Amino acid sequence: MIRIPQAIHDDMIAHAREGFPLEVCGILGGEGESVSAIYRMTNTDASNEHFMMEPREQFAVVKDLRAKGLTMLAIYHSHPETPARPSEEDIKLALTPDVSYLIISLAAADAVVKSYKISAGNVQQEQIETIV
Amino acid sequence: MKITINGKEMLLVENSARTIDSLLEELDVSQRLYVTVELNGDILDRPTHETTPVAEGDVIEFLYFMGGGSSHVD
Numbered sequence: 292m293i294r295i296p297q298a299i300h301d302d303m304i305a306h307a308r309e310g311f312p313l314e315v316c317g318i319l320g321g322e323g324e325s326v327s328a329i330y331r332m333t334n335t336d337a338s339n340e341h342f343m344m345e346p347r348e349q350f351a352v353v354k355d356l357r358a359k360g361l362t363m364l365a366i367y368h369s370h371p372e373t374p375a376r377p378s379e380e381d382i383k384l385a386l387t388p389d390v391s392y393l394i395i396s397l398a399a400a401d402a403v404v405k406s407y408k409i410s411a412g413n414v415q416q417e418q419i420e421t422i423v
Numbered sequence: 424m425k426i427t428i429n430g431k432e433m434l435l436v437e438n439s440a441r442t443i444d445s446l447l448e449e450l451d452v453s454q455r456l457y458v459t460v461e462l463n464g465d466i467l468d469r470p471t472h473e474t475t476p477v478a479e480g481d482v483i484e485f486l487y488f489m490g491g492g493s494s495h496v497d
Contacts, residue, residue: 338492340493341493343488344488344489346461346486347466349459349486349489350459350461373493378492380491
């Protein structure tokens with residue numbers, strides 16, 4: 292399970308809508324299962340079907356999290372026109388250990404956010420608890 | 424030899440043949456082709472991982488490529 296403040300949950304969806312029709316991506320940080328920080332990242336692919344983070348931004352986020360005593364808890368990206376399920380590419384490139392992978396789908400009128408644990412090709416959906 | 428890896432100091436046995444790539448191997452980092460390394464503030468080109476030596480006092484950060492895509496989702 293991953294706990295996400297409503298404001299951060301809303302911000303991920305807002306990010307996805309602002310970036311539409313391109314995919315957007317970002318990082319969530321926090322402690323344990325509880326998210327407390329969101330970092331909107333640049334999708335260097337600027338694509339409707341792919342995302343790739345910029346390494347300098349990634350290092351900056353990791354250092355900022357460390358300075359705040361937080362850890363990276365999740366990597367999120369949007370699927371502008373497809374369901375909130377990991378693609379083959381998502382599964383293959385889910386390389387960062389011990390994080391959740393969140394997908395925001397804008398395929399329907401109402402955005403759908405789902406979270407997964409992905410390791411060595413195995414995908415397991417996990418519960419998202421939004422907290423106030 | 425003392426170096427800092429991902430914010431943590433680490434003591435290593437002296438090894439003049441140690442490179443960035445062999446260090447990652449020592450650390451059991453898998454899928455190293457997808458790893459980006461920052462050495463003393465500079466991001467290394469991946470082909471240089473196998474030739475760049477690790478030196479006393481180096482500050483090394485590494486992380487995995489973060490990417491994916493929505494193609495091939497039914």
